[in-house]
Amino acid sequence: MTQPTPPKIQVKGLSKTFGTFTALQPTDLDIAQGEFLTLLGPSGSGKTTLLQMVAGLLEPTSGQLLVDGVDWTRRPVNQRGVGLVFQHYALFPHMTVAENVAFPLKMRRIPADQIRQRVEETLKKVELDRFAHRFPRELSGGQQQRVALARCFVFRPEVILMDEPLGALDKALRETMQLEIRRLHKEFGTTLIYVTHDQEEALVMSDRICVMNHARIEQLGTPHEIYADPRTVFAASFIGHSNLIGGRLAGAAGDLHLLDTPAGRFAARMTGQSAEALTLVIRPEDLRLGPAPDAGFNQVTATLRDVIFVGAENRLLFVLPDGTELMASAKGDLPEPGASVALHWRKDRGRIVS
Ligand SMILES: Nc1ncnc2c1ncn2[C@@H]1O[C@H](COP(=O)(O)OP(=O)(O)OP(=O)(O)O)[C@@H](O)[C@H]1O
Ligand SMILES: [Mg+2]
Known part of the structure; x- marks a missing residue:
């Protein structure tokens, strides 16, 4: 050896x-x-x-x-x-x-x-x-x-x-x-x-x-x-863009944890240290337009506020009913600003950080 x-x-x-x-x-x-x-x-x-x-x-x-x-x-x-x-x-x-x-x-x-x-x-x-x-x-x-x-x-x-x-x-x-x-x-x-x-x-x-x-x-x-796999809000926001939704732990399901947030209950992987107040991190490229295809996905409904053209793709700025902003990156046909849109992302792509 x-x-x-x-x-x-x-x-x-x-x-x-x-x-x-x-x-x-x-x-x-x-x-x-x-x-x-x-x-x-x-x-x-x-x-x-x-x-x-x-x-x-x-x-x-x-x-x-x-x-x-x-x-x-x-x-x-x-x-x-x-x-x-x-x-x-x-x-x-x-x-x-x-x-x-x-x-x-x-x-x-x-x-x-x-x-x-x-x-x-x-x-x-x-x-x-x-x-x-x-x-x-x-x-x-x-x-x-x-x-x-x-x-x-x-x-x-x-x-x-x-x-x-x-x-x-x-x-x-x-x-x-x-x-x-x-x-x-x-x-x-x-x-x-x-x-x-x-x-x-x-x-x-x-x-x-x-x-x-x-x-x-x-x-x-x-x-x-x-x-x-960022472990903290700071690491998640310092490296790359992150969508952040604050919440409280509501239990575990297999290798996923559940977080209760003002926008609903979401499953995600826990990478942070357990604490009362935690944050869900979703990267913009993991957010997809349309309803969740199956139980492996989380879903929210959000209003499209703005579309920003950045060259190879578009950045879509959404807002949830509680005011939380979400950014998604997307190509191809897009809804009009003001439209109410279903968004989904894989549960195992979300991270719960401290
Ligand atoms: N000689 C010194 N006396 C007192 N405080 C100091 C001294 N040198 C550094 N500090 C303080 O220590 C902290 C860390 O400084 P440091 O130079 O390591 O930061 P940094 O991460 O390199 O920041 P930057 O990106 O601005 O260069 C700062 O708050 C700085 O004001
Ligand atoms: Mg320095």
């Missing part, structure tokens, strides 16, 4: 307080060798705090950090050898692109001919070889950020930490760079922790997403797991 690979990075009860303010509750997190893990959450949720403690830029209040099983908690930042890329590229302004990228190799006393070769190779990978002799001020923002990526990947660190590295770029360039970072990550097999508050970015790039809220991890899983 093969031994399971030990985690590359182990965060054990790591916490940070500033005076009486808690920036990060005691947090446990294992990151596998070669994994792309994203910390996703709103502003102030503790993402940068956690990342900076892994980088060694911030001293933890409590807890332990292990890398390859070795205690790194008090190891100085310059002895960690991790690659860092932040939102503001912080290139050396007086050095050319090639000199910037060569810098980490020079620091490591790599022989000059090897440096030349590695710099050339890496600049090609980020498609900047033509700009090797320019200075940072002679480059666009996106090009500068690509230099920052090259300067990070060039010394082949085993661990790379990135804090909103694409935050300053426009949407089109951000999407190109997302794929670029993904490709570089795969090619070098680096273990990468990436911080963003952009859910789409997290979905596109990550092996696993760590959803953070109020100084703690709210949910950890693959993008698909979190989308399909």
Whole structure:
């Protein structure tokens, strides 16, 4: 039998307080060798705090950090050898692109001919070889950020930490760079922790997403797991669009639970923690027009309020008699706004979250 690979990075009860303010509750997190893990959450949720403690830029209040099983908690930042890329590229302004990228190799006393070769190779990978002799001020923002990526990947660190590295770029360039970072990550097999508050970015790039809220991890899983089985209202609404209907538990039926809501009693899978007040989550693509075909479906009647054209499909905005809004996505023939319409969805597609 093969031994399971030990985690590359182990965060054990790591916490940070500033005076009486808690920036990060005691947090446990294992990151596998070669994994792309994203910390996703709103502003102030503790993402940068956690990342900076892994980088060694911030001293933890409590807890332990292990890398390859070795205690790194008090190891100085310059002895960690991790690659860092932040939102503001912080290139050396007086050095050319090639000199910037060569810098980490020079620091490591790599022989000059090897440096030349590695710099050339890496600049090609980020498609900047033509700009090797320019200075940072002679480059666009996106090009500068690509230099920052090259300067990070060039010394082949085993661990790379990135804090909103694409935050300053426009949407089109951000999407190109997302794929670029993904490709570089795969090619070098680096273990990468990436911080963003952009859910789409997290979905596109990550092996696993760590959803953070109020100084703690709210949910950890693959993008698909979190989308399909959110455990909390926060996770459900932070990743993808969710229809939310509040209610109270009314019992169980097989592997489904029943929720009493102002719009009726619905069966769904329970993914949240049992509590008095719970919420039913239905994704827009699970809602279908028309009456329920059989007992495997829930049904409601709602008024169509608006139809929004978004390209490949339409978003239909419905309202239930109690005022709850529901969004469905649909193609083809649609009812007129104002029409009263039956809607249905599979019972096993609904989720009851806390
Ligand atoms: N040096 C500090 N002193 C006091 N409070 C701090 C300090 N650094 C961070 N905080 C607080 O800790 C909380 C978490 O900050 P952090 O920078 O980790 O958030 P974040 O999730 O990275 O947010 P953003 O998306 O805005 O970058 C915030 O409320 C912040 O104000
Ligand atoms: Mg931050």
